[in-house]
Amino acid sequence: MRRLARSALADVTPLRTSPHFRRLWFGQSVSSVGQQMTALAVSVQVYTLTGSTFATGLVGLCSLVPLVVFGLYGGAIADRVDRRRLGLLGASGLAVLSAALATQAFLGVRQVGVLYGVVALQAVCFALNAPARASMVPRLVPAEQLPAANALSTVSMNLGLTVGPMLGGLLIGLWSYQAAYLFDALAFSASLYAMWRLPSMRPEPAAAGGPTRRASVLDGLRFLRDRPNLRMSFLADLAAMVFGMPRALFPALAVVLFHGDARTVGLLAAAPAVGALLGALFSGWVGRVHRHGLAVLFAVLAWGLSIAGFGLARQLWLGLLLLAVAGAADTVSMIFRNTIMQAAAPDDMRGRLQGVFIVVVAGGPRLGDFESGTVAQLTTPTFSAVSGGLACVAALLLLTARYPSFARYDSRHPAP
Template sequence: MSLAHALLDVRPLRSSPAFRRLLIGRTVSLLGSFMTTVTVMFQVWDTTRSTAWSGAVGLAQALPMAAFGLFAGAWVDRADRRRVYLLATVGQAVCSLLLAVQGFDGHVPVAVLLALVAAQSSFGALGAPAAGVFVPRLLPKEQVAAGLALNQITGQAMMLLGPAVAGVLLGRLGIGTCYLLDSLSFGLSFYGAFGLPALPPEGERSRPGLRGVLDGLRFLTGHRAVRGALLTDLAATVLSFPVSLFPLVNAERFGGDPGTLGLFLSALAVGGLLASAFSGAVTRLGRPGPVMLCASAGWGAALVLFGLTTGPWTGLGLLTLAGAADTLAVVSRSTIVQTRTPDALLGRVTAAEQIVGQAGPNLGNLRGGLVAGWTSGATALVSGGLLCLAAVAAGGGYGRGLNLLSPSRHHSSTAGHEP
């Protein structure tokens, strides 16, 4: 296999100008969003000096996604997805602008700040399922995985860059300017989607309200491959997500050095970037199910070994491997969802995928913290990784679906449950 074949597949950038514009707009908008995440945390802590209020920031971001996500997906499956995405983008920009206003004012109660964060997250819960149809509608089916890998690598890069930029700007220009820059970043995201054609659902439109949500849940429970992909991802993150354990493991094994702790967090992102950069062989393979199972097993195994190691550099290497495995699992999961879900249901299924992506790590951090409180950080890591491996082994049976899945197997827009 040549090096060119292994590198990130950039064919979508050449074959679809519309996808290219969307990717540029999404990347700039993500940079602004990560800046806002850091700025909100800084402002809340600076205002309250309370860990409880700081924890409430994550709650304000996660609750709207969990509460409105599936209903937003049902609406998306009844409407022009392009128009819904534009509406959501404008809503998020307005929320960022209001955050900037209160940031320049400097005397707004923290509850108002969190209400604006929750409102912005609500618009994000609407925009995410709408955006979920763009890649499979704009790219040939054999390039969907490559398009998702491009989304992943730009997201990882902005996750590294955004907090660093925010740290510099907060010290020099203040919190209001950071929020203002985020609001302006949505302009490019809006531009990227504005030139798209109308994208109504292909096939039968969603029924309104709860009935539409239940139709989506029936598809999820009845389609072996999609169900298996989401359950495997949820099990891997709930059982073994390690971030909440890093401070304790750092104190137990590596002397509590804050520099080492920061490197632990960076190592996961670096692994993700490397995996995305060399994802071409995987995305061209056309076998997302086996890739997801192997990547999820690699994630669990790397965390078991990280829990056992006593050397900081070995630990960083293992976390880099874990980050790479996680990225490949995410790309494969999204490929399964977007190539095996009928277009008429894709908004609801994408919303469920977003909820899994939000809830899994949060629940995993909670599980890890509880187990570590009863035992130790290393025990929580090792037990979580072993449970992840057991779940992946069971996940191979969710699917012949996952084991045999190839995106070249066509689905019709009216497909129901997979036998």
Template sequence: MSFVGFQFTAVAVPVQMYDITRSSLWVGLIGVAGLVPLLIFSLWGGAVADVRDRRLVLLASSALMWFATLALLAHALSGLDSPHVLLGLVGVQSAAFAVSSPTRSAIMPRLVPEELVPAAATLGFTFGNIGQVLGPLGAGLILAHGDFALAYGVDAALFTVAMWAALRLPAMPPAERAADAPRSRIGDLVDSMRYLRAQPVLLLTFAIDIAAMVLAMPRAVFPEVAAEKFGGDRAVGWLYSAIAIGAVVAGLGSGWVSRVRRQGVVIVAAVVGWGLAVAVAGLAPALWLAVLGLAVAGAADLVSAAFRQTILLTHAPDEMRGRMQGAFIAVVAGGPRLGDLRVGAMAAATGATVAWVSGGIAAAIVAVLLAVAYPVLLRYTVRETER
């Protein structure tokens, strides 16, 4: 329920920004506003989650997200229509999300046995994508009437479910720390960077996802494409939902993920499929074809995300999971924000279609080049984790 509500805001903010400014570049700047606090607080938040009760960290960060949503509601009701206020509130919301998301992910291995982590990770991504289907479709219906306040109000109401869920969790005290472990957050971050630098497989999963999201994420041009090509705000809900629709369908048929051993090969293939499907969707002359192409891209993205998350959760020891999930969130949430800036700025110069299609093709090419240049990811199997 909270994922559904969050997507009402995720769609309403860029649509409201485009409504105020009539510029995809301003919509792209939303990604920049969210990126800096995301990078800072995801790493810091992951370090805090490793040394504090993860349930309490989740509660505190979720409360801040709730406040940011209420502030967006107040801004919409005021009629101020300030793009700068929107950017500022997106920054606050991003900082809170950057702490809550790695904390929530780090909790997962405490709740299920290790052999079920791939299934649990896939289930988590599937539920998230269900929210990304229902939320944008509902937001599209509301925004067709220009009611931004109602969209933010729905998010604020449904977010109470996230708070209830966090309250229902058991206590999650930190794992025992080694005697030589750092005793400061800066020391924790330096320690985590040293650990990550020695893990080439993890670094490659981050690199390939950054390439996929920065180059091929087209969502910053969705308001413009919906308005100029597909008939307005009713279409924008379908565009924002389409990637998640494919991810949900893939998630419902994901029983096979726990049986895959060559996880690195599957990640590379999925990222190539993501890029090519995004490019095809950008060329679609009809809304349903664009939705279909984006849905195929979403299915590929779910597969990639599930295996990247699995490798990270099974590779890292419990005392490092919060920090590694912080790095993971910085990549998976920061990459799309850079992608928003890339496609928004390029669309201002070349047009939305060229910016959309060229990015998808580039992402597929870069994924292949990374895999060939650094074959350690292609060679990765589950047996390495078991050893």
């Protein structure tokens, strides 16, 4: 029984066997908590200064545009230079910007434009740091440990999403914004130390022989054009996020379906993250799965059906449960999509594909907010949630018919 329980929990073998991955994971976990604390603190500070939900919403737009633009170029840069140095540059910039936020809070600066500008620069630094960091993972652990490493990375991300806002709210309530910003600046020391201890991580020579002379964004997109399995991994996630993302509906559904208030909205927003964290913690089985494409398809299918079921739920506990199931399914999808991208792509393309991954992850949910909000405005929030989940399923079936090789993808013989 004890052995069964251990096999169900996340496989921590990469943490045990790779000191470099262990330090990188710990540093990312600590800095992720700090970043989420800062994101909450910025939103609260902007609302306090302006009293405007529109002005608060602009914070997201200030980060989205640089993230999408520089995410692609950050990936291209990561395929040309030493990824360790690029990661150090991005993490150092993020630490300095967190210190700048703490400074403006200590000085009592009441300029919203300063906050917008710092948030935009943070997005640029993150877009440089994230592709470099993610593209180094296949060099730090053996191929058979990639699913476990990606599951652990998902644990790290969801710890930040759950612990960060709670700790940030506590610090802001007890002291002020300065405490959250200062914690974030100090938290980056763990990430900087992990990057500093890494060996040089220059991209490996291209498969055709000889080093890559240039690494352009267009080359990365052209590479995807002729690699159906990699392309399908991105399209499947877009189908889930664009059609099945109910986040913008939570305020309306909290009142219409569950007769609740702002606390109900908070529960709905937290449920997918809780499910995602649990899915990552109990991911010990992922290393025994070889049909990664099929696993992604089932995970996205579970996401779409769970969201449709959420739209039909009339009891809050059932709605929260279905959202948690959707979050767990999204974790499974992310683990295997990341592994496909890392295993099937050559090293000199991994940075650019990670850049595309950032754009999909950042842009997909925001397009989903627009889609679900528009449909809800034209119909009802309930119809938007149900139709969005079913549209996700329909889009997935069409994509599966268009790219049948994806369902046959086998990690023992990775083919892009």
